[in-house]
Amino acid sequence: MANVAETLGEVVERDRILPPASLHLPDHLTPAAVVYPATEAELSAIMACAWENSWRVIPCGSGSKLSWGGVGSGVDLIVSTARLDQVIDHAVGDMTLTAQAGAKLADLAPRLAQHNQFLAVDPAYPEQATLGGIVATADTGSLRQRYGGLRDLLIGISFVRFDGAIAKAGGRVVKNVAGYDLMKLLTGSYGSLGIISQLTFRLYPGQDASKTVVVTGAVGEMEALLSALRLSPLTPAALDILSPALANRLGYEGFALIARFQSIAPGVDEQVESLLAMVGPALSAQVLQGAEDEQVWAEVGAALFPMFEEQNEAIVAKVGLPPAKAVTWLDQLPSGSLARIHGGSGIGTVRLAAATADMVKELRRGCTINQGYFTLLEAPLSLKKSVDVWGYSGNALGVMKAIKAQFDPHNCLSPGRFVGGL
């Protein structure tokens, strides 16, 4: 601590530097210090200092997802952007938001809502999550159905490079093809290419009305309904399929399909009626509105990503499947698995109370034989050390390595945390 903190003290004010205990760190991370720059210039100075001293650096926002990803090869310094939390520009008429990476989604939401706008992401730990952390982990949820992933929402980025220089790409307009799309390169890169300092998103208008339909029943009927729904002209804002154990947490029996419709009131009613008309006699349906409509989605998120871990043996994984394979895959999960798959994209989350390496391999195989993927987010350290955390099965690792070598030539940014040990 002394050495790193002392050296850093020559670059930034002392009050920016705190001991590791200032964050709730996973056991495998034992940095000498955590530093909280308050300006982009300070962040730049810190990174230049880290580079000169060959420190291994892991960036974070609030630190709620530091345990995600690979275990890595140690760390000297954690750089938190939590104090870089300013809104630079909410261009109301243009429906864009430019803010620093440490701004919290939960703090921004009311501000945007004043203008009937919102940032269309629903990540894990929504109270803690910062914009930078959300982008670095590409973490959003059910809203992917209508609004896409982070890659579809992010239109501009600034980040501090390994050498402390500040680079940017994209801009503040919703349509822009000038230059390489570094927004997409940095999205989901887990701090392995640079430290995100500022982001610009496209915003969406708030919706007049909202209702959720919950349909429950057995696997066969559910699969048929989902298939019919995909082929229908309905446009749910969110559409998830839940495993029986997760449905049970919400008070339902069997598999559950939850579809949220948001639009002007007549539009919502029209869509709800259309969906109800598709529900056969073997399934049961319920329409939620008002607080219930809001609550059911929050409960799904909280069940998959509880704020306080009940047991630390649990594993949480991000999965991807062709949408038509989702229900079958859910049906093959060990009973008690909490799982949610987004109906349109086939991306989802699964949470098991405990798992062995063999179980992980088997679950992963179920995804990869369908051209999908299975990536561990949370897992006990011993498990992460005994299996491949990321499960990348493609043939472009060489390209990823070449990019990493350019953006982080000394392998000091989140070393070993990313795909293939990058």
Added chain:
Amino acid sequence: MTVAERSRIDWVPIIDAFSVALGSDRVVRRKEEILVYECDGLTSYRQRPAVVVLPKTTEQVAAVVKICDRFQVPFVARGAGTGLSGGALPIADSVLIVTATMNQILSVDLDNQRVVVQPGVINNWVTQAVSGAGFYYAPDPSSQSVCSVGGNVAENSGGVHCLKYGVTTNHVLGLKVVLPTGDIVTLGGEVAETPGYDLCGLFVGSEGTLGIATEITLRILKAPQSIQVLLADFTSVEAAGAAVSAITSAGIIPAGMEMMDNFSLNAVEDVVATNCYPRDAAAILLIEIDGLPAEVTATGDRIADLCRQNGARTITIATEAEERLRLWKGRKAAFAAMGKLSPDYYVQDGVIPRTQLPYVLKEIEALGDKHGYRVANVFHAGDGNLHPLILYDNAIPGQLEQVEDLGGDILKLCVRVGGSISGEHGIGADKRCYMPDMFSPTDLETMGWVRQALDPDLLANPTKLLPSPRTCGEAAHSIAAVTLPNVEHF
């Protein structure tokens, strides 16, 4: 001067190697046959490549690129050649790899809403292949009946309906790519957000500088149940711009929202005579909304109200397909109509924050007056993507250079108000010297890292997208003369 006289490269062994890899009928060398490939949609620049090859498969593309790598000769990829920024403009002493004959739709998976195509497949073939089942492919550049999906991927093309549904990059799930080394890799996949860097997202819009896409997995969408087109006409451009802002601010995202000014709408009325655009209107808005019937009706009413509140004179609403097409016809024919008004036109592609529309349109008019050229404005108003069309006569020496200066001034105006120098046409050869107006040296150096990682020998479309100090010096007066020293001007 012929290629052979200028060339410092011995092409004989290279062409022999291509002939072995592809068969000699897929290697084009005769000057007369190469002529057609010497420019793309940006016809004011022309350059003959040394040789043109027409591969049919991924493996053949890889074989060609490996030969380029072995002999260290640059290559340029070309799809249908409709690009407007010179992205497929050949370079002297280069190999032009034309993917137009790789035109197979490889698979259609309706249940998972995916279509896999070869790069030479024409954009609207995708929709044609799935429309029977009620699906469509959303990105719809105006050239969609002739432009290729491979080119759309390279340029990250947009179109009228991208306001609501996004541009090409939002609809590409995966790519099979031949890297500049000749290696074949898969980027992305069947499902979005595959583990690792989003190389698929990085590749889309990379303008042929990171390799050549040979298989493309596209997301298709369910066609909307109901569609309505509104035509509103205004007595001032500012009022039309204010209506656009009002609609956006009201939280309405139409499928498309297009504006044409008086000059443009009269041009199309002269040429295609739709008789639906009032000739005395200062500007018209064409607004398309889609969705379920109840939503479309209610939203249409709100849009009509907002247009009236902002001074719309008349509003025409079309719901039947034939009537909708009639309203759109003039907009779709706008570029072609300019060709009838003037021997040549130069189209730019800038983006501005939507709220700046009225100001920017005034400034563009002032810039046109200053340079002494008429500028017609036809553009995607909903996302602030301008397409100023500058009319000129290429036969008059010096006009092209003057028009490019005016285009450059318009781009700088876009950057000054917080916008971009390209919304959907790409940077290509045309605009790379304007990149420093938008990006700092550090930004450009960092983008260069991407290129360095994938194409360390700079063989893939090397003179495109990023500026180089050698060609884009401060003293650059005429971009054409400085950027492309060996290129003939037409």
